[in-house]
Amino acid sequence: MKFTSMKSGHSFIGRLAWVLLIYWFSSCDFYAIRTIDHEAHVDSLIDRATVLKFSKGIERSRIYLDSAYARFPDAGIMDYYRKYDFLRGNYHDENFKPDYEKVQSYIDSMFGVLEPGVVRERYKKNYARIYLLRGDLFHHLRRYDEAYSQFFQGKILMESTFDSCQSSQYTSRIAGMNYQEKNYSKAATYYKQAFHEVMTCSNGGNFDDLFVSRQGYLSNIGLCYSKLDLPDSALHYYDQALRFIGENEHKFPNQNNFMAMARAVIYGNQATIYLQQGDLLQAETLLKESIRINRQTGYYNRDAQLSQAKLCELYLTNNRLAMARRELLSLKTSLDTLPHPDALLRWHHVQSQYFEKVHQISQAHYHLKNYLALKEYSDQEKAVFKGMDQALQNLDSQHKIELLSKKEELNRLYLMGAAAILMMALVIAFLIWHSWKRTRKNLLKLAALNQQIIARNTQLQTTLTELERSQQENARLMQIVAHDLRTPIGAISMAVDLLLEDQLRVHKPQYFLKMIKSSSANSLILIDNLLHSNTTISKKEPVELQDFLASCVDMLELKAREKQQSIHLEADEARILVDRQKMWRVISNLIANAIKFSSPESTITVRLKKRVHTVQISVQDRGIGIPASLKANIFDLFTVAKRPGTAGEKSFGMGLAISRQIVEAHQGKLWFESEENQGTTFYVELPI
Incomplete structure (x- = not known):
């Protein structure tokens, strides 16, 4: 076929699409309206018919349904299917007087509802089930050859539905026939297979599949083992069946x-085993x-x-x-x-x-004769099953022949389909080639534009990463500022409170005012330092450590007094070069931590010892100590080793990390010794 232009190609595809569309519509069955079912309404009708069945009898139940459906002109295909299925079950119920002719009639009616080909294909599972129902009827009527034939046809349909619920029904019937033939081992195997199939089926709301079949298969497996004289296995499956009922009856x-x-x-069934035992x-x-x-x-x-x-x-x-x-x-x-x-x-x-x-020997003899006669008759009827294996083999052979025949027919259809697909492939290939020529330039332009977009996105991503890093650094800086300002601002607040309360018995107002001034100056210097650098040493100056430590103790003495604590200072005379403000942050933080984690009425000891080349400052408390599990993380910035103080004081987990950075910036060392519930001593060693 030759195409002179793109337009002619599109025209051909359009005509082909219309042909396929018309074919599809023609294949849609004209039963579309009838396939609109009314499940809830039919449920209510069947519930009412069930009540009438047990209260007024089967015939009254049938008359009610016939009358209700006469006033139900919009009933769909499955609405009628469910009606005939219910009536079939009524006349097959052994608790009433069975009428197998009517059972046959209603099964035929179910076939009639699904007889049109398109409808049958749509409801394939329901159609397959009718074969099984008819097979059950023939089996009950001892028309075994016909029963096998129905089961066989149902099996073929079920295999095409890939529904393990339906497959389990066929498997259970094979199991039942083996049981009646007294082949109990094979029957147990088939019942187990049926149980596995029904447990993996996808039918979400069918009571028979979700409950009846599952507990029934477990019970039947137990019955098979009972016949095989395996009482423990039998009782195991009976218990499983009872447990299954108990776990699912609420549903x-x-x-x-x-x-x-x-x-x-x-x-x-359990009683039979206990009788034997x-x-x-x-x-x-x-x-x-x-x-x-x-x-x-x-x-x-x-x-x-x-x-x-x-x-x-x-x-x-x-x-x-x-x-x-x-x-x-x-x-x-x-x-x-x-x-x-x-x-x-x-x-x-x-x-x-x-x-x-x-x-009473004569009566015993009479009943024994009747027993033997009935048993012989029953055995003769059951002997028909002896040919079951051969019958199933014949049906399986027939099935294979039919499959080969269908396979040959499918191969012809596949060949025709392949030719059609090849022709379509050629058409599509031409259209693709033509489109590719026209769009190649556009693709190149799009690729260049894509590269520009990728470069711009990379640039934006880099900028965004920098902004996020800056945001994180700002947040960290704010946390550090908040932490380090707590000590001087707290000292100011306590001094003001004492001035307002006029508690001047111990110190004069000038003492508190000097403390306020000193703390305010420290706060301003701290803020200025934090805005430029957190731990970098800006300048060192000579500091008399004895006086320096005394000022730190005085500033925090009021805070210790709030918890009825005292701070004891033991100091040698020593003079070294340090950044006064930075070192003040270290010592204040160590003393504040000692106050926070010490019990009321305890003593905190601050010592200064001068050595040949170094000085060592220690802050010792008798508080709650540091657990072994937290020691490794105590100097981490934003550490997880945070605990509240003995009076519930909040801990931020940053002070020790900052303190170590400051000490190390002075070429010194900061470490601790601690025992849980015994206390902690922090050591600062600085070079002279």
Whole structure:
């Protein structure tokens, strides 16, 4: 195909797009309106029909639903599907009189609702489930070949849905057939597989998948191990099933009856194991509870009949003949109302044992004959299952043949699709090439512009980083200023308070005024120094350390007096070159820390010792000491080793770091010795 211009290329693509769009619309089913479902409304109808089922009977429930749907003209596809599914379940319920013809009729109706191809594809999971329901019906009617066929077709559909919930239903049916064939080991394996599938399924709100199937599979695994004479494994899975019910029943508050029935079935199964182990008391307790629950109207009465038969066997084993007789009569009354072939078989067997114990041999012989006849008939019916493996193999072979046939058809479709894709690829390649020629220059311009933008962004990022660093430095400077100004301003505040309170008995006003003047001068000098440099030594001058330390002690004496503390000074005469203001910050900070971390009424000792080449200043307290865990970080700027003082004073964690920097700027050393709860001594060593 030749294209003379870009315009003709776009025209072809446009026509192709319209063809695809028209095809898509034509493939949309005309059932779109019918697929609008009314889930909440149908829920309410089914809830009402369920109440009528148990109070007025199945027919009354059906009449109500038919009438309600007659006034429901907008019902969607799934609305009808759910109606037929509910009625199917009604007529298949063994607690009522089953009507399998009606079950078949409603299953056919479910097929009819989903029969149109487009609808069937949209509801593939529901369509696959109908095959399983029909297979269950044929299985119950002992039409096993047809049941296998339905299960097989359902399996094929389920495989295409990738839904493990649906897959678990097929797996559980295989497990059930193996169980009936008495292949209990293989049945347990399939039930475990079904449990794994249903536990990983994505169906978020289906009660059957989220609860019924999960607890049922656990219980059935236990039943298989019980048949394999592995009682510990069986009890383990029964306990798992009961624990699962207990942990999840709160999620389904409207399903209390089902929870009770599920527990009752498990109790009956556990009792069988305890009977085998000779624990008759535990077995009797479980059987009575199982019978009490499932004997109620609307509950699983057939399971109660089996539990009654087991209880009769227990009474006979324990030679409680009167109780065995009473339970046998009760069971017979129940069987007359609700026939149950398995329970009837066990009833005849227990009856024969009972009459043998009471020495009524003729009655025992009569019931034994009936038991053997029913057992032979039951065994003949179950013998049909012997060909199950071969039937499944045949169906699997058929499935493989169908898959090969479909694969061949798909290959043809793929070949046609590949040709169409190749043609489209050529068209797209031409359009791309044409567009590339036209946009190449634009791309080059865009690349140059991109480089300019990247360079500008780099420049802006650098500027932003510098601004952030400057901001951090300013914040740090403010914290240091705030910390170092606390001591002189605090001294001024205390001196003013004493002047205002007229406490002049110890000192004259001039003493406090000199202190205020000295502290104010120190504050101004400190501010000036901090604005230019935090710890850099500006100038050194000769300082008489004895007088210098005395002035530091005097300034902080009032602060110590507030905590009933005293400061004791012991000083040799020494004169060295230091930056007076910087060193004042160091000594004041050490004495202020000693006051902060000392107990009331304690003494703080300040010593000055002159040596050959150095002087050593120490500040010793008898306070709370420094814990070992904090010692390594005590000189860090903004250290985490911060604690409140003994009177709750706030700690900023910067003073010691600044002090060490100042001392080291004088070529000196600052260190400490401390024991927790014993006190701390800080040492400053400076060269003469």
